[in-house]
Amino acid sequence: MTLIYLVIFWFFLKTSRCQLQCVQETFDDTEFSINVTEHIQLESSSCHEIPYKLTFLTNNVTAPYEVIWFEGDPANTVAVAVISEVESETQDSFEIYGLPQGEYEYGLKLEWGCNQTYIFPKRVHISVSELTQKPDIWVPHMVEGEDVTITCIAERLCYGEEGIHWKWTKADGVTTVIHDDDHFSFHWRNTNALHLSPTADDHNSNLTCVVEHTHDVVETTVTLNVQYSPKILNSSECRTEGKLLVCTCISQGNPLPPITWPLDTLTDYSVSSFSSIQTVTSTIILPAADYHNATVKCSSSNEVGLSAIEIPVPNGTENLRLDPGVDLNHEYDAVFPWIIVGVSLSLNLVLLTTLIICIRKGRKSSPKELCEEMNTYASLNVADVEQPYGNISLSNQRK
Template sequence: MKLTAVQHETCLVLIFVLQLWIGSSNGLLLPGGDYDFELRLEKSFITAAAGCAQIPCAFTIPVRVYPVQKIWFRGSPEFPLSPPMVEEQANLMWPLRSPEHECSIILWDFSGHERIEEYGLMLKWGTNETHIYDERITVSYSTAKLNISLNTEALVAGQQTYIYCRFPDLCLGSYPKVTWTGLGSKKHLDVGYPRKMNNYLIYSQQLLYTAAPRDHQAEITCEATFGKNLSANGTMTLTVHSHPQILNSSACSLQKVLLTCVCVSQGVPLPDIHWPLQSNADSNIVRTSDGHITVRSTYTMTVEDLTSISSPVCVSKNKLGQTKMTLPVNINKVKEAA
């Protein structure tokens, strides 16, 4: 059957419309189409808080391009962000305007470098179709550090004390996994307390801890792991005050008329050692210390008769208290030459 000119033209129009419909249903953007790509950013400049930045974002796209993949990039599309750095976050851009979809994210960064970066969003769909939004957002990063603190200036051995690891201005909804290392004594409680403030989360990890004298000047580390294996840590050196103790190695020895007494004591602050022996013009005291928790005092004096002096006593004292010990005397007999 031969078509008239009008019928032929009508068929061409129908074929063209059919091609448009097929192309749009397959997610292909045909030249000359009127497509609605819009990106709405709440801010164009954001200051990152303690290792992360919240970017509220909403976008619109033609229905025909569904589904799409959202790709955030640094600087230009040639530098897409790796998955550990980007975490999608709902309800940052609220309320949404119809027909918007949320593209809000949290950017994680614990590199500790102060710098300014520019980010953009690209969409990808179909076989190899893309759309790059013109809008950009600038993020200013500062050094991200965790803060470990005590509820007192120093711990006291044998007493329970709270140690806090604080994470200021964390991104909303970011609850880290916290681990403590370097603690030699038993920990009793490890509890985290989040508190929301101005769309950010103030997070504090609280540890109830009983220190021992050996923990003095030990380093403890609080490490927080966020989301996809990104972490930050803070370290502090403990100061543990302890009562003075006199070690059993303390003793005296007598050789002929020379009495030598050694008193070894531990404590923080370092103890002062006193010798309440009878005054003697020939006596001498030498004090040494490891600068940590141990002090050693050596007392020498001449005696004609051991019974003429009182029992050797060592007294160790610091601001937490004092202790004393009566030292044993070992008599060293000198062999006479044959």
């Protein structure tokens, strides 16, 4: 019976001793200190190491102990490091992995022994802003029909795997999404290569490299500069304006392709040109009578190539060459209508005068004579403009 009481008493003492050891102590803040940056500015999805140094009395902490980082509330643990030996100073770093935009607060605490904890009052405040680190695009010299490789390079953030794709917006505003062509990664960056065989239509189109990080999407856009040889448009033409021959040649190319005309045999002419974007328009004006060919040659060239066409000359220019000094058809067409109008007015005036006279004499003459005179003047035909006026009889007036 006595032995049973001794065993019970021994367990009671041991339990009481353990409870006394697990009572949390209160420590003086002057005996613990932490040296760390309190305010840090970061960009979204980026990583950052926060170095720190701890100082405390070795008799306050027993090994092993834990260094615990928490976010906001001390119960919200984000990182734990176990230290096997107690030293008065401890230096280490805390790494922040890619955070989204926002405001964050981190703190540090120590735990050891039986429920012993010390929370450092100092906090680390981190402000995370929008990611501004955009990809780089390398574009080689581009010529129509020559294969090229365009490369997009994206820096890695927090050792993550970035997703890369392309967007191609043509001149008509239509956008095409192009996924991985050749995608390869290095330790510090991701790269995507796009293979193209550009055409003239691709000039001035926009190519965008889109990089998707953990919390952000960033992109870079370049405008393609495709060089191509001149192309003379079908709207090039020759026309006549009065006695002049006017020929217009329109060419497109990159770089701008100047236009030349066959001027060796010409002495009297004028040439004017203007350009807009990749289009050159040139106009030559010369007397139609001085040009005796059926076509006019228009040439356009740049450092990429040469283009030339023969522009037909209107057939109407041959009439202008018969007599360059006088334009008979034009003068006849202008005068003839006025002759008709003059003759018509004269005949109407004569007819009106005759009617007035007939009315006055009708009071004295017989109805038969009046009708004969009316029939005589009414028989005049306006179309007979070439008949001499002397053929009109006025014998009744003399009587």
